Structure formats: C-alpha cells, structure tokens
Amino acid sequence: MKVEERAKLLSVLDGAVERPPPIWLMRQAGRYLPEYRASREKAGSFWTLSMTPELAAEVTLQPIRRFDFDAAIIFSDIMTVPFALGKEIRFEEGEGPSLDPVAAVDGLETDPEIWKSRLAPVYEALRLVRATLERSKALLGFAGAPWTLATYMAQGGGSSDQRAAKLWGYRDPKSFDLLLKLLADCVAEHLVAQLEAGADAVQIFDSWASGLPETRFMEWVVVPTKRIVQKIRTKYPKAKIIGFPRGGTLSGYEVYAAETGVDAISIDTSAPISWAVDTLGKTVAIQGNLDPIALIAGGAALDRAVDELLKTTRGTRFIFNLGHGILPETPLEHVERLVARVREAN
Amino acid sequence: MKVEERAKLLSVLDGAVERPPPIWLMRQAGRYLPEYRASREKAGSFWTLSMTPELAAEVTLQPIRRFDFDAAIIFSDIMTVPFALGKEIRFEEGEGPSLDPVAAVDGLETDPEIWKSRLAPVYEALRLVRATLERSKALLGFAGAPWTLATYMAQGGGSSDQRAAKLWGYRDPKSFDLLLKLLADCVAEHLVAQLEAGADAVQIFDSWASGLPETRFMEWVVVPTKRIVQKIRTKYPKAKIIGFPRGGTLSGYEVYAAETGVDAISIDTSAPISWAVDTLGKTVAIQGNLDPIALIAGGAALDRAVDELLKTTRGTRFIFNLGHGILPETPLEHVERLVARVREAN
Numbered sequence: 001m002k003v004e005e006r007a008k009l010l011s012v013l014d015g016a017v018e019r020p021p022p023i024w025l026m027r028q029a030g031r032y033l034p035e036y037r038a039s040r041e042k043a044g045s046f047w048t049l050s051m052t053p054e055l056a057a058e059v060t061l062q063p064i065r066r067f068d069f070d071a072a073i074i075f076s077d078i079m080t081v082p083f084a085l086g087k088e089i090r091f092e093e094g095e096g097p098s099l100d101p102v103a104a105v106d107g108l109e110t111d112p113e114i115w116k117s118r119l120a121p122v123y124e125a126l127r128l129v130r131a132t133l134e135r136s137k138a139l140l141g142f143a144g145a146p147w148t149l150a151t152y153m154a155q156g157g158g159s160s161d162q163r164a165a166k167l168w169g170y171r172d173p174k175s176f177d178l179l180l181k182l183l184a185d186c187v188a189e190h191l192v193a194q195l196e197a198g199a200d201a202v203q204i205f206d207s208w209a210s211g212l213p214e215t216r217f218m219e220w221v222v223v224p225t226k227r228i229v230q231k232i233r234t235k236y237p238k239a240k241i242i243g244f245p246r247g248g249t250l251s252g253y254e255v256y257a258a259e260t261g262v263d264a265i266s267i268d269t270s271a272p273i274s275w276a277v278d279t280l281g282k283t284v285a286i287q288g289n290l291d292p293i294a295l296i297a298g299g300a301a302l303d304r305a306v307d308e309l310l311k312t313t314r315g316t317r318f319i320f321n322l323g324h325g326i327l328p329e330t331p332l333e334h335v336e337r338l339v340a341r342v343r344e345a346n
Numbered sequence: 347m348k349v350e351e352r353a354k355l356l357s358v359l360d361g362a363v364e365r366p367p368p369i370w371l372m373r374q375a376g377r378y379l380p381e382y383r384a385s386r387e388k389a390g391s392f393w394t395l396s397m398t399p400e401l402a403a404e405v406t407l408q409p410i411r412r413f414d415f416d417a418a419i420i421f422s423d424i425m426t427v428p429f430a431l432g433k434e435i436r437f438e439e440g441e442g443p444s445l446d447p448v449a450a451v452d453g454l455e456t457d458p459e460i461w462k463s464r465l466a467p468v469y470e471a472l473r474l475v476r477a478t479l480e481r482s483k484a485l486l487g488f489a490g491a492p493w494t495l496a497t498y499m500a501q502g503g504g505s506s507d508q509r510a511a512k513l514w515g516y517r518d519p520k521s522f523d524l525l526l527k528l529l530a531d532c533v534a535e536h537l538v539a540q541l542e543a544g545a546d547a548v549q550i551f552d553s554w555a556s557g558l559p560e561t562r563f564m565e566w567v568v569v570p571t572k573r574i575v576q577k578i579r580t581k582y583p584k585a586k587i588i589g590f591p592r593g594g595t596l597s598g599y600e601v602y603a604a605e606t607g608v609d610a611i612s613i614d615t616s617a618p619i620s621w622a623v624d625t626l627g628k629t630v631a632i633q634g635n636l637d638p639i640a641l642i643a644g645g646a647a648l649d650r651a652v653d654e655l656l657k658t659t660r661g662t663r664f665i666f667n668l669g670h671g672i673l674p675e676t677p678l679e680h681v682e683r684l685v686a687r688v689r690e691a692n
Contacts, residue, residue: 025556060463160506163639170643203517210593213651247556249616250596254611270595272560291559297516305559 007138009071010200012285012317013240013263020345021318022070022138023308025327025335026266027073028063031200032278032332035062044069046091050076051121064137066332067339071138072129074194074253077124077146078205081186082153095287103157112189121191123197134210138201141194145206145245146183146224150176162208167222168253177219184224188231191241195232205265210247217252222244222259229261242266242287246324251277257284269323273312285317290338292322298334306338310345353484355417356546358631358663359545359586359609366691367589367656367664368416368484371681372612374409375421375672378678379435380601382407391423392437396422397467403474412481415686418475423466424490424551427532427680428499434645447502451524466534469543473520474545484547484588485542491591492529492570496522508554515566519611523565530570531590534577537587541578547586550574556593563598570607575607588633592670596621619658631663637683638668644680649666652684656691 008022022134030036034327039059043049050056060075079089086109087099109115116123122141129137144152147165154164169176191202209221225243232239244266245256257265257280264285267276269292276286294305309320320342326335354368376382385405389395396402407423425435425443432455433445448454455461462469468487469535476485493511500510515522537548555567571589577587590612591602603611603626610631613622615638622632640651655666666688670680 128676161542161639163642166637166639167643168641171645173647211614211616213615214620215654217616247616249618251618251621254614269556269559270557270563270593270598272595272597274560275597291512293507293512294559294691299512299517301516301519308561318499 002173005136006331007136007200007217009119009138009319012242012319013201013242015317017315017317019314020343021313021320023339024069024073024140025063025318025322025326026073026241028067028069028073030061030326031328032326032330032335033062033066047078047089050080052129053121053124056121056125057132060125060129062288064133067335069137069339072133072142073140073142073203074122074126074129074199075202076142078149078207079152080119080122081143081190081206082148084118084190085109085182087153096158097152099153100159102153103168104175104181105182108182110182112185115186116193122190123193125199126199132339138241140210141191141197141199141202141203143187143190143194143204144205145209145221145225145243146180146187146228147220148206148208149183149187150179150220153179159340162211166216169216180220180224181227184227185231188228189313191228191238192235194230195239197238200300201242201263202232203242204262205245206243206245208247209245209252212252214249214252214311216257217248218246221248222256223264225256225260233261233282241285241318244287254279255283264317264319265322266321273309277312277316281316285318285319286313289321289323291325292327292330295322295334295338296327296330296338298331302334302338303341306341310342348396349598351482353482353542353546355418355665356586358665359547359588361663363661363663363670364691365660367659367666367667368485369685370417370419371409371672371690372419372666374406374413374415374419374528375405376672377533377674378672378676378681379408379412381412392423392436396426399470399474400465401481402471403468406471406475408476410479413681415538415685417486418479419476419486419488419549420468420472420545421520422458422471422488424488424495425498426465427495427529427536430464430532430536431455431528434573435501442504443498444503445499448499449514450521451528454528458524458531461532462534462539464540464689468536469539472540472543472545485545486588487537487543488543488551489533489536489540489548491550491555491567491589493525493566494535494552494554494576496525497554500684501527508557512562515562522622525571526566526570530573533578534574537574538581538585541582547588547609548578549588549590550608552589552591554593554630555591555598558598560595560597563591563594564601568602569595569597571602571606571608579607588665590633596625600625608664610663612667612668617669619655623658623662627662629633631665632659633665633667635667635669638673638676640670640672640675641680641684642673643678644683648684649687655687
C-alpha cells in the first residue's frame with residue numbers, strides 16, 4: 001500500500017520551504033480547458049455547474065488530471081455568499097453575475113443555518129472531491145472577501161470603479177460597516193463549513209481591493225478580513241488561510257500581512273517579487289504572481305518570467321501561481337511548459 | 347495697470363511650497379459641466395470639439411470661469427499622437443476611441459513636420475487660451491505616454507487588461523521597443539510644440555501603468571518617459587513637466603520619480619499621501635490624490651478627505667488634484683465646496 005505524502009502546499013502554509021514550490025493557478029478549472037467547456041455546455045448554465053455537486057467536483061478535478069497541479073480549488077463562485085444572504089444571482093451569457101442592488105442590511109438573511117443549507121451543494125462537492133483526490137494534493141475552499149462582495153451587492157453586479165459601494169461607505173459609514181460585518185460573518189461560516197467538508201485550506205479573494213484610499217483599505221479590506229480569520233480560528237486554531245487583496249498598494253499588502261492573521265498572501269502581477277520576499281516573506285508565505293498574459297504569450301518571455309520568479313523565491317515559503325486568474329485564451333501547451341519548468345526548479 | 351502675479355502652480359513646479367496649494371482637477375473641462383455639454387452638442391462630435399481651436403479654447407476656459415481653478419489644461423485627447431502618426435481615430439457615441447489596430451511601426455508617419463501640421467489645431471487652441479487666461483493661472487499642455495498610447499494602438503481601442511500591447515511586448519520586444527521610441531519622439535515633439543504655443547507646463551498621462559510586472563514597468567513606462575523628458579529639456583532645459591504613471595506600485599512611483607526627470611508626480615487615490623510626502627516629496631512636487639468618488643459623495647466624508655490631504659501636505663510642494671479624472675456625475679456644488687475648503691488651508 002502506497003503511503004501518501006502530505007500536500008506540499010500545506011507544508012508551505014505550515015512554515016516549510018518546498019523546492020520545487022507547489023503550483024496551482026487561479027481559475028484553473030475554467031474556459032481554457034476543452035473538458036471544462038464540455039461540462040459547462042452539459043450543465044447548461046454556470047450556476048447549475050457550480051451548484052450541482054457531481055458536476056462541480058468533476059470540473060474541480062479536471063485541471064489536476066491534465067496538469068498534475070499541487071492543489072485543487074473547489075469550483076464555485078464568489079456570489080455564493082450573497083446567495084446565502086437571500087439574493088437571487090443571475091448569470092447571463094457573456095456577462096458577469098448580476099443581482100438586485102442592495103442598499104441596506106435589513107432584509108438580508110442572518111441565520112447561519114439557513115446560509116449553510118443554501119450552500120450545501122458546495123460542501124457536498126468538496127466531500128466528493130476529497131474522496132477522490134490524492135492526499136498529496138491540497139484541496140482549497142474559498143470565498144469572496146466582504147469588500148469585494150459589497151461592491152457587487154451595492155452595484156447589482158460588476159463595476160469598473162466600485163462606485164456604489166464606495167458611495168455607500170462614504171455617505172453612510174455606519175450602515176456600510178454593518179454590511180461588511182454581516183458579510184464577514186457569512187464568509188467565516190462558509191469557510192468553516194468548507195473546512196469541515198474536506199477543504200485543507202481556504203483562500204479569501206478580495207478581487208477589488210485596488211483603488212482604495214489608505215484608510216478605507218484598512219477599514220474595508222483589512223478589518224473585515226481579520227474578523228473572518230479570527231472567527232475561523234476560534235473554531236479551528238490551526239486553519240490555514242490564504243488572503244488575496246488584489247491590487248493593494250505595497251504598503252497595503254504589508255499591513256494586510258501584518259494585521260489579518262493569514263498564513264499566506266497572494267500578490268498580483270505588479271508587486272515586485274523581490275520586495276515581497278524581503279518584506280512579506282518574513283511573516284507569511286507568498287503566492288503568485290506570474291502575469292496571466294505572459295502565460296498566453298509563451299516562448300522566451302514566459303521562460304524568463306518563470307525563471308525570475310523561481311530564482312527570487314529560492315529559500316522563501318512560496319506557492320507558484322498567477323497574479324490573477326488564467327485567461328480563456330491561454331494555450332494548453334503553455335500551461336504544460338510552465339508546470340514542467342517549475343518542477344525542474346532547484 | 348494690474349501687475350499680474352506668477353501662477354502658483356508654476357512656483358510649486360519651480361521648487362516653492364505654496365499655501366494654500368494650487369488646485370485643478372483632471373478632466374475639469376468635461377461632462378459634469380452644463381456649459382461643456384452645451385459646447386459638446388454644438389460641436390456635434392468629441393473630435394470636432396477638441397480639434398476646432400475656438401471650441402477647444404472655450405471649453406478649456408469654462409471650468410476656470412466657474413471655479414477659479416489655478417490651472418487650465420488644454421481641452422484635447424490623448425489620441426492626438428496616434429492621429430499625428432497617421433491613424434484615423436473614431437469616436438463613437440458612448441464608447442471610447444477606436445482605430446485600426448497597429449501591429450508594426452512600419453507605415454506610421456515619422457516626419458515631425460507632418461506630425462505638427464496634423465496637430466496644429468491644438469497649438470492654435472493653446473494660443474487662443476493663453477491670450478485670454480490671466481498670468482496668475484497656469485496653462486497646461488499634455489499628451490498620453492508611450493505605453494498607454496501603445497495599449498490603444500495595439501488593441502485598436504481601450505482594453506481592460508492591455509492585453510494586445512503586453513502580448514506584443516512579450517513576444518517581440520525589439521519591434522515593441524521601436525514603437526515606444528517612435529511614440530516617445532512624437533510625444534516629445536507634441537509637448538515642445540505645446541510649450542511653444544503658450545503652455546506653461548505639460549503633463550504626461552500614463553493612464554494604464556498599473557498591472558505591469560516590475561521590469562516591464564521600467565522598460566515600458568520609465569524608460570520612454572525619461573526619453574521624452576530628455577528630448578524636451580534638450581530644447582528647453584527649464585521646461586516644467588508633470589508625470590502621471592497611474593496605478594504604479596509605490597516602488598514604481600519611486601523609480602519613476604528618481605529616473606524620469608519630471609518636476610512633479612501625480613499619484614492615484616490608493617497611494618498613501620503621507621508615504622508620498624516622505625518619499626517622493628524629497629525629489630519632486632506631488633500632485634493628487636482625492637478619490638473622485640469621494641467628490642461625488644460630498645458631505646463629511648469629502649471634508650475629512652480634503653482636510654487630511656491638506657494637513658499631511660503642509661510644508662510640501664503640493665498641487666491639489668484628484669487621483670483620476672472628475673466623473674460626469676459629480677455635483678457642481680461639491681466642486682465649489684472643495685475649492686473653498688482648499689483655499690482656506692493654512
């Protein structure tokens with residue numbers, strides 16, 4: 001009988017330096033994969049795909065089978081949390097998610113048992129994946145962060161400048177704070193339930209953390225994330241948590257690493273990796289930050305970017321990833337080349 | 347006869363601390379103004395408005411008349427440079443500019459005399475404005491930066507992730523470098539001609555400088571901007587230049603301030619003002635960085651944000667501005683309130 005090794009990604013989150021580093025890619029279960037597109041077509045809609053446990057489990061596993069990544073991330077959507085809070089989520093073809101805009105916390109569901117019953121398909125999908133996935137691969141759960149969720153809820157969908165949420169926060173900071181707290185509580189419950197269903201670690205996606213004035217970054221990004229981490233750790237003191245405040249300033253990343261309590265911080269493409277190693281690397285593991293467009297470009301530019309990341313992170317707790325999600329136009333052979341090159345790191 | 351005072355903005359660029367600081371707003375001649383909307387309607391198209399000297403001069407002066415800003419910025423568009431290079435620019439209602447995508451420098455116009463003859467209406471508009479504008483107000487010329495212009499030219503219009511330009515630069519760095527050099531030369535000629543037509547200073551807008559890996563920021567943003575500054579200074583050693591590498595990382599802003607030779611750096615909303623004062627403020631003047639959405643919000647949040655900027659920049663060479671252009675939905679009375687509050691600074 002084979003003795004299964006511990007997942008490298010979890011070793012890194014636990015404090016070890018792994019070489020070669022573990023690798024996975026944000027949005028790795030996605031449209032660049034022909035087998036994903038087939039599953040997506042079979043499901044009929046994105047929401048059906050993500051909320052049907054067998055289908056979600058299948059697409060979660062597809063990129064592991066094809067590329068042997070070191071971690072699987074459950075196929076789901078950040079809009080699960082607004083859904084748990086009672087909002088109907090619409091996914092129209094070729095557009096992002098939309099919902100009726102929210103202007104107050106009143107009327108949003110506050111019962112954790114109802115949240116979890118609405119999100120039961122996510123937990124069932126995790127159980128199905130964990131039953132199949134080798135122990136040498138980490139299984140990641142995730143959720144959107146309160147600020148990013150608030151931008152969708154205030155706007156009724158995606159926005160280029162997060163205007164509705166900012167206006168709410170500027171004009172009525174007290175009620176906006178109530179919204180962020182409710183979101184943090186729901187996110188914490190959702191992440192705890194994912195850990196209980198088999199996730200080895202969880203990632204908090206704050207995809208719209210860019211463009212915030214310093215004090216607002218603290219109030220709207222750092223403080224709610226800290227609340228989530230504390231709530232999870234009250235129940236599971238050793239829970240492993242990765243934070244991704246995408247597009248934070250360098251000082252924003254620093255305060256996020258220092259204050260929130262996450263084990264690892266995922267950095268976007270513009271954050272210099274040598275800076276991250278020297279500063280963030282002292283307190284947390286680093287994940288990132290290859291340019292998804294360099295992965296489309298391929299060739300010498302891709303090799304050079306990968307080699308620079310590998311060289312700079314030698315001796316650092318590091319998880320190889322992109323600076324943002326993989327793009328649908330990414331050639332499969334570029335992903336293969338990337339994984340092979342990372343696995344050759346010494 | 348009235349002795350006209352020197353424009354405060356120019357004193358700041360020259361090395362003085364002015365209190366209260368001079369104030370102007372990016373895109374201050376724009377859709378939030380009813381008189382602008384009337385001029386725009388009369389002109390029929392955005393391009394006609396910007397390329398008809400009398401009309402461009404009129405809309406340039408409108409915000410000065412209404413708000414008594416300390417600087418007028420010529421009403422023009424960053425697509426003037428691709429137009430000078432021979433590209434036809436299309437502005438469709440409700441959309442950004444578009445043009446036939448460019449995949450090589452071959453075929454682009456290289457004769458500076460032709461560039462300047464194509465952009466003659468901009469210089470004529472500057473002469474008209476300078477003839478009317480009091481000397482106590484600075485007149486600013488401007489141009490898009492090579493990297494930002496390249497993103498439009500490679501894509502054939504705006505893009506959310508600058509993909510076409512990045513792919514070009516990753517896959518064929520040599521020909522992309524030729525494009526950036528040609529753009530830098532055309533921008534330098536255009537800015538020199540604007541100074542000769544009456545501009546007191548010029549601003550270089552690198553609106554898409556965010557999201558670049560560190561080494562690419564150096565090659566695609568810093569180096570071409572330095573080339574522009576050097577070319578201008580060869581002809582006019584004392585020319586005053588403001589740079590705006592919007593969304594640069596904090597270390598990106600630092601290297602930009604240290605390397606390009608600009609007199610002032612305009613920072614976006616997310617850059618902490620205290621950090622900017624402590625680091626950038628040693629070598630350049632600082633311009634920025636009120637959140638345009640705080641200006642829409644108004645009220646106590648606006649007052650607090652303005653007061654924090656004023657307090658933190660006391661003793662620093664500072665130009666009050668937004669972190670990005672003013673938005674069409676901005677209430678006029680919030681702009682009035684802002685100007686009044688800045689003018690009370692001590």
